[in-house]
Amino acid sequence: MTGRIIKRLLLGRAMPSDKLGETLLPKKLALPIFASDALSSVAYAPDEIFITLGMAGGALALTHSWQIALAVVCVMGVVVASYRQNVRAYPSGGGDYEVATTNLGPKAGLTVASALLVDYTLTVAVSVSSGVQNAGAALHFIRGHEAIVAVAVVALLTAMNLRGVRESGALFSLPVYLFMLGILALGVVGFIRKMTGNLPMAESSKFDLVPQDNMDSLSSIALLFLLLRAFSSGCAALTGVEAISNGVPAFQKPKSRNAATTLLLMGAIAVVMLISIITLARWTGIQMVDPEHPNQLLQNGVPVGDGYEEDTVLGQLAHSVFHGFSPGIVYISIVAALILVLAANTAFNGFPVLASILAKDGFLPRQLHTRGDRLAYSNGILILAGAAIFLIVAYDAETTRLIQLYIVGVFVSFTLSQIGMIRHWNRHLLTEDDPAERRRMRRSRIINGVGAVMSGTVLVVVLLTKFMRGAGLAIAGMCVLFVIMLAISRHYKRVREELAIDDDLDESILPSRVHAVVLVSKIHKPTLRALSYARATRPSVLEAITVDVDTEETQALVAEWERREIPVTLKTLSSPYREITRPVVSYIKSIRRDSPRDVVMVYIPEYVLGRWYEQVLHNQSALRLKGRLLFTPGVMVASVPWQLRSSQGAEDKYDGPSVGSVRRGGG
């Protein structure tokens, strides 16, 4: 009972299936829900650009950061334009997975799916870690406990998402707008202060940023490589752009047009934010180093060491721009943290939907294709949370290290999806006759073509510059997922074929007789009940068997059996090795051998107890025997339960929290 009350408090009331339509999202809610991922990237992408350039010393960051930013903005424009074609052509929400499967075949689709599953997991890990880091700029007590706080945040998100998408949407939309407002204020105030010559320099600008070892004098190839790496890192700003294309069905009608508009809006906002932040960062002279190499920062020639706590770019900017107005600083830190948590929430919307589609297609276990009683895909949510927590703990919630794994999955999915779109237009152009429509299609094909080339190029750059730094691990993760999903799909196919009804239909021939066997260990109420139930079914043969593990006990049992004049023959099976299972199984097999057309029904008396620790004390051998007998053809196993007093009330535990994971009996 208590469990159900807690569940209700945490998750709200259960919702019947026909309420599914009501949870569709208007644009003003869809933007925060699906765009928070992409928008929040501006809270860590600039950091990555500055950190990577800073490896070769402070000068490079100052001279090249704007070029990198421009390149990233350019890619962003192309990707947004490309995905606007996607959401128009595929309003069904399979997103990249559907596009790749339909146009390039199931293996390509599965590749995209693997990439996206890894990507969603990393979105949660990266966003929450970065969010906690940003919150640390205002809430100093978080520092040094980032990992545990991040895990707690993921747990909270999990609980909220188990409640269902609609309420999360309403709750989560406000902070995204507050974040936009904050960055807008940051940009405007910063610009005015710069123009009036009133903009203070950042705290980190007073340090000397020395190059890492082997980085002090770069060859031009090495420099190019470093710039490409900074570009790869900066492309973290593009993560989450695809979220809308996976979430089209959650939009209000007209779904495609609303989604395309939201996408454009999101792209524009992200670009403006990114450029503002990079510009302000250069004006205030922000210098960033990898937290693993703090000794790059010198003050008067001496490494600043552990005493200096490096804030994020956004945090340092807020300190400069809102210098003398501390509420502004706290505001930026808090809303940045909040939008990053919401970005993680995007993955909590996307992952379970994708997992459910994959389960429906037979690539993942069927339990994932089940909405819980709050209409959310409970199992998918829990798996995502578990994987993200694993990553956070393994990488100690360090954003910079997690990001190395991140971008590759996004661009695998971008590239395959865009190639798929080219095929899509090619196919449709074969049958389309309307010249205006054909023109529109050709234009879309060009856009997707540019998108494919662009994202393919970025993918190669990311792989070249990041493979050894983490992208390789992400690729490995995708490969493992790919192989597992393929294996699951083959397994389901094999089972389906094996279970399909043959034409000869031999299963409809009835067994000639039923041979009933009641298993007896002691003479008590459960045994008597099993005997009377077995007799009630009026089998062709009925006998009781007991296994002679302890001769003394067995003799006492036989004596009592006779004394009570129980009207069923009791057979004793010998067991020199003190086992139960083997003698019973070989006896049952001998019955089957003697009369192969009989079916054997084994009645096992069981006690039902209310508490798990009571279960440990009983029924162990009955459970093992049941499991073993199922392997023997022509045998049914009937549990005859005896409900002990402690079982009363405990039955409710059985249809409690995990009801949502149940779908079909016997399947």
Place this chain on the structure above:
Amino acid sequence: MTGRIIKRLLLGRAMPSDKLGETLLPKKLALPIFASDALSSVAYAPDEIFITLGMAGGALALTHSWQIALAVVCVMGVVVASYRQNVRAYPSGGGDYEVATTNLGPKAGLTVASALLVDYTLTVAVSVSSGVQNAGAALHFIRGHEAIVAVAVVALLTAMNLRGVRESGALFSLPVYLFMLGILALGVVGFIRKMTGNLPMAESSKFDLVPQDNMDSLSSIALLFLLLRAFSSGCAALTGVEAISNGVPAFQKPKSRNAATTLLLMGAIAVVMLISIITLARWTGIQMVDPEHPNQLLQNGVPVGDGYEEDTVLGQLAHSVFHGFSPGIVYISIVAALILVLAANTAFNGFPVLASILAKDGFLPRQLHTRGDRLAYSNGILILAGAAIFLIVAYDAETTRLIQLYIVGVFVSFTLSQIGMIRHWNRHLLTEDDPAERRRMRRSRIINGVGAVMSGTVLVVVLLTKFMRGAGLAIAGMCVLFVIMLAISRHYKRVREELAIDDDLDESILPSRVHAVVLVSKIHKPTLRALSYARATRPSVLEAITVDVDTEETQALVAEWERREIPVTLKTLSSPYREITRPVVSYIKSIRRDSPRDVVMVYIPEYVLGRWYEQVLHNQSALRLKGRLLFTPGVMVASVPWQLRSSQGAEDKYDGPSVGSVRRGGG
């Protein structure tokens, strides 16, 4: 198959019950097996005496160590004399548990049992830790990895003991004799070198041993307290004396006399060893400090710090006595390590036997009262190993810290056992008439009386001086065990009473009719088999039910049902919350309401797959439903298995490694 082969290689061939008699031990094997615990204590008890005295500076250890040793030897003499009375009066091997239960009641027995279970666990942890530490004196690569090596040793002991006691005995007897020989050689050579003025001082004698903080000038009460603490620590030498009294049934006949002789022999050897080692340690000026306070040792006024690796007393002695003869040093280190491992083995003999007796008396789960197919109590062995590994890891294999928990359990059991023996003699004196026999009994009673007073006093001293340093934890552990065992006993009693057959015998009244329900989710071979088996049992009513989770799928199912003309009615249960369990359960309950004298048989088609990861992909909802239905009175649940191809051969996994833990069907 592979699992069984590995099991055979590790554990040897299975043995039928009638070979049990053959594993009895002659004295020359019983001494090493049961006495190794007590004898090996001399490898750590002197260390504890020197460390404790050394807390107040080097002088105290030199002046008082022999007094402490004398007091310990005195206690040893009394305890050995007392236990010789025990083994004569109680040859059945329950040892202290039996003595306390018989004479002082079940609660006292349970107290002793809790103490002994804790004590056995600590024996393993302490002995293995100390053994690894001793081995480190010769095998330097062990140092710094003590905990992991100790865990590996426990794992090895576990495997050996799962093979059974006899072979362990033969294998384990030699090292104990080698150890005795080693200590004899150490004593003789040391004595000769001392007499010839040729005995080198120990390495640690060159240091200054300064008192711990607040220990530099002791009041006489504080000094007395410290001496008592040293005495408590020294009493670690007595651990294991009771082992023989718990193992009497393993002796060859005459069991009692052989056990008493072995006990006396063991006591004499232990006393000689302890006195030799303490004397030699004083001659060579050995100084020991707690590894947690290394700064007590000064060299030229400067703390020696982490650079100095403190050897055990035995290790340092070997270095002095066998100075210039390094094989002697290595020999002592290796045999000391080996005998300590064998001491741990004593617990592997005692713990499972005691657990089995407790399980038979209903204080522990029944699975513990089962010999494995190698006639060893497999479950008890595994539990002991798990608990010991936990302690080793928690205390990082530091002997000195583990010993603080150790001694209290031993003396709880000593004291209660001796008090019980006084009662035993009182009772027998009431009925005995033969004057010679009465004289013998009175003498025994006096011996046990002295033993009770002595061990009670030591128990109080141990509690006073060690409670906060670990003995409190051991007491807490015993209390937890005590409460758990009492609860288990009450649970079994309650269940037994609930299951006992009443006089009105209402269970023998047959249900009037059988209402059969077949659960259908899809139409495939398993469903058809379940239907045909259910029809074969010719129930009064037969119907198929399906739960409407997805309307489209349900309609298709109904259509196919009709098309195939299956001769059973298919009923559809609606499920607005997409559940399986609840609609089925409420339907079944409605059947029961309508005809309460019917019994309902629910047939559930199940697939049987060979691999656990395949199981994850199927049957989840069937399993949950089965579990839930067992709570409903008047319902039987029959599994109708369909064996998929992958299940072939996998059935053997079910009667593999854990067969030994199965005892009785249905219980």
